[in-house]
Amino acid sequence: MTTEEQIKALRDELEQHNYNYYVLDNPTISDYEFDQKLKELQQLEEKHPEFFDENSPTHRVGGGLTKNFETVVHERRMYSLDNSYSKEDVIDWEGRIRRALGDVPVEYTCELKFDGASISITYENGKLKQAVTRGDGFQGDNVTTNIKTIRSVPLRLKGDYPEKFEIRGEIILPLAGFEKMNQELIEIGLPPYANPRNTASGSLKLQDSSEVSKRPLDCLLYFVLADRLPFKTHFEGLEAARRWGFKVPKEAAIAKNIDEVFEFLDYWDTHRHHLPYETDGVVIKVNNLHYQEELGYTAKAPRWAIAYKFKAEQVSTRLNSISYQVGRTGAITPVANLEPVQLAGTVVKRASLHNADQIEKLDIRIGDEVFVEKGGEIIPKIIAVDLSKRPQNAQPVKYLSNCPECDTELIRVAGEAQHYCPNFYGCPPQIIGRIQHYISRKAMDIEGLGGETVALLYNNGLVQNYADLYDLTVDQVIPLERMAQKSAENLVNGIEKSKEIPFERVLYALGIRYVGETVAKKLAKHYKSIEALRQASLMDLILVDEIGERIAQSVVAFFENGENSLIVERLKNYGVQLETVERVNPNATNKLEGKTFVVSGVFEHFSRDGIKIAIEDNGGKIGSSISAKTDFVVAGENMGPAKLEKATKLGVKILSETEFQKMLE
Template sequence: MDIPKIIQDLRNELNQHNHNYYVLDNPSISDFEFDQKLKQLQELEKQHPEFFDENSPTQRVGGAITKNFQTVVHDYRMYSLDNSYSKEDLIDWENRIQKVLGNVPLQYTCELKYDGASISITYENGKLKRAVTRGDGFQGDDVTTNIKTIKSIPLQLKGNFPERFDIRGEIILPFEGFEKMNQELIEIGETPYSNPRNTASGSLKLQDSSEVGKRPLECLLYFIVGNNLGISSQFESLEAARDWGFKVPKESKMANNLNEVFDFIDYWDKHRHDLPYETDGVVVKVNSFQHQDELGYTAKSPRWAMAYKFKAEQVTTRLNSISYQVGRTGSITPVANLEPVQLAGTIVKRASLHNADQIEKLDIRIGDEVFVEKGGEIIPKIIAVDLTKRNSISEPTKYITHCPECHSELERKEGEANHYCPNFYGCPPQIIGRIQHYISRKAMDIEGLGGETVALLFNNNLVKDYSNLYQLTVEDILPLERMAQKSAENLVNGVQKSKEIPFERVLYAIGIRYVGETVAKKLAKHYKSIDAIKNASLMDLILVDEIGEKIAQSVIEFFENEENVVIIERLKQFGVQFELIEKYNPNTTDKLSGKTFVVSGVFSKFSRDDLKKAIEDNGGKVGSSISAKTDFVIAGENMGPAKLEKATQLKVSIISEDDFIEIIK
């Protein structure tokens, strides 16, 4: 008896049945027959462990326990999408695209925007290798074990697939499955889940994969990234992914112009409630991969894609009171406390009122009946007051004059919408907020320490700023509420491990106003150390690429404050990284120092990403568009006509791929 062949044949058959049931929604055998075949395979694998395969259908049931999810850097960054809320926004977007491409005929791929948890899955030689959450776009959590339990995700591909690629999609929880889960919770007296999206997202981080396997999760795939894919367009990639065994939604459509895009939007705005899962809009992508390459990316989003958000659901409710929150920068945010109301799948009790101007503009008063919607269907906001229901004795809202926490008189700088509490180092919410920012995932990512614990540490006089975290001991933490030995040890170990966080993230973590992740990376790369940034003049900072006067002035003010300087020195002594550790690359040179290159077209010896890396490795800068500051355009096949025309007008040198290779030899 040929045991390996029997095992492999059973695996292939079960994979096909899984695909028929969960992807095609067209089962060819009964559940009982499927279970019998699965049991037969499990028994054979148990008797012959030498034929174990991590991608066998038997591995889908889960059972592995993951205590800590490893952080993994994405091979290809996961960008977010720009949002639009009107057809005029899409017309403006197309005009911007055509300025870059030169008014070429365009096709678009229209896809529904699914409301789930983003995932990136890597396949090698047709086998599922790794699944990583979106995280901050640069890195996420490895949730491979949990993802393998989702039966609509193929463990083994079929057909003619690339050797290695990543495929992106959304993990979603269909309404039917969500309602069934909630019904089961209600029957045993537990609190039901709030909405499908959050439940799907939370499922990915469950420690017991067998629990994930019990949830009726699905994965809808929509984007492939990699080298040498043999695919030339987005719509073609969706069809290819479907052929390889992925669950790709059938609703996607090719559009030959914006009018056809608008038709797609209009249809689904009316019919989206007929779908078995949540969707909050349409994603429109330039179809051609070559055009996508020409358009490239901004710091956060692809220029070749736009999300059109359906009009937000709207409800009315009563404004009971207004409270005021103090942020880590001292900014005051007024918050509306509402009579609880159901909105877009969640119970809404609070909504942002933004600032004093917004309150005055809407003439919002306590006791008013207000219209509430979710901005982009995420954050609730008040958009209007129902004046027909206003009480005749209501009085206009008077904005507070003093901080609700430390009672300092508020300030409002000329040209700014927000009021600020100036008591930067004495106002508790500001201090707690800065420490919470410091420990956050995109900053120092301190495991075992959350926002509530930071407040607990501060209120018990254990920390006054984020440098104090490095002095904490297990003995300090144990007496605190809800702190056991293991929790205390995890917190202390997490703080010590944060000393390995690279300089650019430390720079973001210390909370200089206006210095976000992207700006922190620019400053770290340019100056290499905190001392160099501290000693830089205002003009030096302004001259750094993409650093304007507002950011530069904020950096200067941060280091002019003696308390900030003392905290930084303490962090240095504790071993926090304040210098850029650049990985040694034997191929780097400064041959292209001071030169700016724009890459356009298709290349035979480099991928576009490799070409850009080669420019940067040799000291050059990659520009996104041609300007008077551009020194060279590296032109490949099918170079965009608009770029060719602009390069000619500005008399920018146009060189070939081979010319570039000669320059850097």
């Protein structure tokens, strides 16, 4: 056997033993024997670097350092899931599915929802190519070096896998491993980690991959994506992924109808407590992949899936005091300061009280024993007061009348639940909050600049608004606490690089009230520049698709303010992108101008997205659903019966893929 063959044989053998141990939980050799074989492979690789392979089992021990994690745009967006908290919510969801698909049998895949850090891993030719965190769904951090240290993630696949595909799942920390890590910390006098989920997420961002390799992380996969998949249902995809070498949770099951879905929910609501890792619910998905395509997505989530959250845990504790926080819009949020208590794996010290109406409704008083739960097991909230334990001298809460930061008298707009501090340009938390929003990941994503640094810049008189960031110099920044030459340079360079951020995200970054990510995209697409948006009247804005009066009033008020207009002018002078840079297609025409299309079915020569791009490049508009305004439906194989029925009823012309191509020609 040649040296190359010996190295390859050892790699194959070690990968199989690794799979047996970490995926099948069925080891066939001892740890000592495994370590000896790994050592033998390491020695051979060191002597023969010409046979280097980045996916060798020897690379699982880590050693690579990552100082700055590269930001990577997801090839396919990582959506969130809509949540449900009752069976009624699930029934409503199923009703929407049936109305959209028509009279067809629909089965579902039920999977446990794992409480971990979402990851998307790309494989090419059977080898791990790249691993990226969820981030904001559009882009995440490249954590490939760290992911390779997780033993249950295959570096090389087996079987008949696609040439290139993505697989998504959760990086988790099993409860036993988490407890062991905490025990080791306690023994050396260090504070323990708060919960498995945050510890798993934080592990992915450790700079030293050898430290990541020491943590007992696991990876559970549940979703395969590719241009053309060799199966027709989601469940078949799970089974295929398992054959290729991935750790796919065996608890997943097919439900033929909604009653079988509820049986799955009831079973795991009880039995989840016996699992070796945390789960906070069940994800229910339409099993048929073609139906998934037909149903599509909302702005935030797939229509074909929903997360059912198990009932939240509840505990009781004492309310010690109420403090008040000021948000970037001036909104006041009362916060309950509690006697620390363990709840759903974390220590809870604070809970939101939302507004004055909520305090009055609960009749909550200082010193009360209160019941706390985590809404969806994420955000702590007070749900009730134990009146039997109320102190005799407890007085009703008198809500704050003046801002806790600048002492300005609070206002409350008719019809709104919250109080506001109107001192928009003089209240420190509002100023700092707006700048922190401007630099945030979904907005300008300024590398090297975090929320604490923004507060330092403001408190040292270096910035009063987000336009001031572009005047900062390295010499001004270096004297700040915990700031050195390199970090100061990174901060200034990050601010300079933010000038490349596209207009829709800049518009979101401006912090116009009620203008979130989705609204900012719609306004940017419609008006294409800040100047056109600034000139728009209230009625012009209301006429824009999905822009209501409240949003329109807020946009008009923002630009009517002289200080805002001055800031926008400064941003323009600094070179920030305040107009849309159009994607130029040299073959684009206007032959489809004024026509609205709906795309449905599976196509032979185009992908669905490819057809949509072709429509928009030639002046057409994409509709999300068939209506009287739809001019054409481009229909592929397996067009949904509900869409076919609606198109026929409304007399909308249906084009085949060939007819659509001829229309373009």
